[in-house]
Amino acid sequence: MSTVSYPMADTATMLRRNLRHALRYPGLSLGALGMPVVMILLFGLVFGDTFSAGLGGANGGFDYIDFLTPGILLMSIASGTMSPAVAACMDMTEGIVARFRTMAIFRPAVLTGHVLGNVILTIVSLALVVGFALLIGFRPNASFGDWLLASGLLIALTVALTWFAIALGLTSKTPEGASNVVLPISLLLPFLSNTFIPLESMPSGIRWFAEYQPFTPIIDTLRHLLLGTPMDNGDGWVSLAWCLAIAVVGYFWSQKNYNKGTVA
Amino acid sequence: MSSLAIDVRGLRKSYGDKLVLDGIDLNVAEGTIFSLLGPNGAGKTTAVQILSTLIAADAGEIRVAGHDLHQNPEEVRAAIGVTGQFSAVDGLLTGRENLIMMADLHHVGRQVGRRRADELLEQFDLVEAGQKMAMTYSGGMKRRLDLAMTLVGSPRIIFLDEPTTGLDPRSRHNMWLLIRQLVADGVTVLLTTQYLDEADQLADQIAVLDHGRLVAQGTPEQLKRLVPGGHIRLRFTAPEEFALAAQVLPSAAQNEESLVLQVPSDGSVHTLRSLLARIDDASLEVDELTVHTPDLDDVFFAVTGQPTHDTTDEKVTSK
Numbered sequence: 001m002s003t004v005s006y007p008m009a010d011t012a013t014m015l016r017r018n019l020r021h022a023l024r025y026p027g028l029s030l031g032a033l034g035m036p037v038v039m040i041l042l043f044g045l046v047f048g049d050t051f052s053a054g055l056g057g058a059n060g061g062f063d064y065i066d067f068l069t070p071g072i073l074l075m076s077i078a079s080g081t082m083s084p085a086v087a088a089c090m091d092m093t094e095g096i097v098a099r100f101r102t103m104a105i106f107r108p109a110v111l112t113g114h115v116l117g118n119v120i121l122t123i124v125s126l127a128l129v130v131g132f133a134l135l136i137g138f139r140p141n142a143s144f145g146d147w148l149l150a151s152g153l154l155i156a157l158t159v160a161l162t163w164f165a166i167a168l169g170l171t172s173k174t175p176e177g178a179s180n181v182v183l184p185i186s187l188l189l190p191f192l193s194n195t196f197i198p199l200e201s202m203p204s205g206i207r208w209f210a211e212y213q214p215f216t217p218i219i220d221t222l223r224h225l226l227l228g229t230p231m232d233n234g235d236g237w238v239s240l241a242w243c244l245a246i247a248v249v250g251y252f253w254s255q256k257n258y259n260k261g262t263v264a
Numbered sequence: 265m266s267s268l269a270i271d272v273r274g275l276r277k278s279y280g281d282k283l284v285l286d287g288i289d290l291n292v293a294e295g296t297i298f299s300l301l302g303p304n305g306a307g308k309t310t311a312v313q314i315l316s317t318l319i320a321a322d323a324g325e326i327r328v329a330g331h332d333l334h335q336n337p338e339e340v341r342a343a344i345g346v347t348g349q350f351s352a353v354d355g356l357l358t359g360r361e362n363l364i365m366m367a368d369l370h371h372v373g374r375q376v377g378r379r380r381a382d383e384l385l386e387q388f389d390l391v392e393a394g395q396k397m398a399m400t401y402s403g404g405m406k407r408r409l410d411l412a413m414t415l416v417g418s419p420r421i422i423f424l425d426e427p428t429t430g431l432d433p434r435s436r437h438n439m440w441l442l443i444r445q446l447v448a449d450g451v452t453v454l455l456t457t458q459y460l461d462e463a464d465q466l467a468d469q470i471a472v473l474d475h476g477r478l479v480a481q482g483t484p485e486q487l488k489r490l491v492p493g494g495h496i497r498l499r500f501t502a503p504e505e506f507a508l509a510a511q512v513l514p515s516a517a518q519n520e521e522s523l524v525l526q527v528p529s530d531g532s533v534h535t536l537r538s539l540l541a542r543i544d545d546a547s548l549e550v551d552e553l554t555v556h557t558p559d560l561d562d563v564f565f566a567v568t569g570q571p572t573h574d575t576t577d578e579k580v581t582s583k
């Protein structure tokens with residue numbers, strides 16, 4: 001083999017391409033940035049008191065905004081997976097990716113570019129949510145190390161979910177279809193979790209789902225890191241295992257979809 | 265004898281039940297232009313997509329640039345450049361950004377990449393458009409940008425799928441010049457086209473593809489010899505004139521009912537001029553003169569016994 005592969009350089013080129021797209025066609029990205037901010041303001045300010053009263057202190061004696069913020073952070077990550085899934089699917093319908101596939105470039109670069117672009121966008125989105133949460137009364141009680149661990153966990157989840165969403169998006173022939181197939185990730189997971197109310201106050205069917213889906217242990221871990229709430233011993237590891245599993249499945253599945261029908 | 269840039273044996277591909285390529289053999293010598301000629305749906309694009317590693321073949325031995333395509337697709341990709349039938353530019357990037365992106369993917373370095381991009385913008389008459397998003401380009405501009413992007417990496421083997429379809433006559437002519445220039449520099453070109461005249465103008469070798477099978481292969485001269493078609497058609501109004509002309513032009517095929525003579529001709533100005541001279545010398549009154557050059561349709565008729573489509577267009581040069 002005389003062809004040298006340039007994984008870093010090619011991925012950086014693809015990342016530049018995607019960031020340019022985000023700037024040229026900001027609708028999708030602005031939507032992804034704005035939605036979680038609206039959620040934190042809506043639930044933090046408008047519905048917060050009602051929810052809190054209904055729970056009658058079941059949220060562990062914390063302000064509702066403290067209880068809410070970790071879940072909204074995950075919601076930002078989840079809703080942010082829509083745009084890379086649609087963008088990757090749209091890419092496949094266009095000639096430019098056919099061109100990339102006939103070139104000697106690092107194969108995973110095209111999709112990795114989408115993932116990295118989305119990680120950057122999601123970090124901005126998370127920072128905005130934390131900023132607005134602080135404005136309306138979020139008072140975390142965390143050391144620098146806790147923040148670091150929390151950030152690491154959030155980024156790991158972003159990487160994992162984005163790969164998975166892209167794999168789902170690539171199963172669809174049209175961009176519209178792609179936005180539908182990722183709905184379970186971007187809507188179901190955040191809403192059917194302990195984002196808004198604790199598990200104990202959920203009807204049993206939904207509670208069962210919420211208990212065993214990945215978001216709940218991750219939210220518990222984040223609450224523990226940021227607020228010092230108690231959590232099950234294994235939750236941190238369960239969270240990491242979920243991220244790793246979702247990332248691995250998402251990565252290989254999306255590569256498989258990307259290379260479908262071509263000479264590998 | 266130079267070595268083969270593309271060597272294909274027994275290439276087969278089906279989509280479901282539909283057999284698209286039915287055991288194709290192709291040999292393209294280095295530094296030559298090879299044209300795959302065929303009507304809509306013949307399998308031209310499919311063949312190009314397979315040879316350029318975009319889709320996998322069902323069967324067949326394929327070597328491109330000396331590398332086995334199944335074993336070493338990356339080596340093949342490093343040697344080729346592809347301009348597909350459909351636009352492969354990034355519409356949300358400007359023309360210049362598209363070219364720089366290609367340069368980055370060829371790892372030529374920032375300075376060299378920018379210089380190469382600007383040279384190509386100049387060469388393809390896209391300097392002004394270079395700062396605009398490619399999705400705002402006209403079809404012809406996109407086509408030129410597309411080809412410019414293919415050339416960024418200076419590939420040794422270039423695949424062009426219908427490179428001139430949709431181009432105006434001037435751009436089409438420029439494209440021909442450019443393809444000739446590439447080959448003069450030692451590049452091998454495989455192009456597909458629906459036009460015999462284009463293949464005739466450019467190609468060293470032509471293969472005629474029909475329903476996934478190669479029905480004829482050879483130099484443009486060899487192919488045209490398969491075609492009986494080239495002739496000059498003379499129509500008369502008066503039967504006496506027709507009879508006189510038939511005497512003056514004994515080689516012509518006669519149709520007494522319609523008062524038409526068909527004089528065999530290769531379509532060159534020289535034979536046309538000498539025919540006109542003979543008409544003048546005999547003071548013949550010709551009502552209408554048309555030149556018929558063999559086209560894809562004639563070649564098809566000759567090699568398959570079937571026309572490609574049912575329109576027969578004739579080139580009327582004088583009346």
Ligand SMILES: Nc1ncnc2c1ncn2[C@@H]1O[C@H](COP(=O)(O)OP(=O)(O)OP(=O)(O)O)[C@@H](O)[C@H]1O
Pocket residue numbers: 279282284302303304305306307308309310311349458
């Ligand atoms: N992805 C596909 N799925 C199913 N059938 C296909 C596919 N791609 C091509 N075909 C079929 O294969 C045949 C050959 O198509 P191809 O695009 O190679 O023709 P072509 O010679 O390039 O035609 P054109 O001049 O119209 O570009 C057609 O009958 C087409 O319907």
Ligand SMILES: [Mg+2]
Pocket residue numbers: 308309310349425
């Ligand atoms: Mg085609």
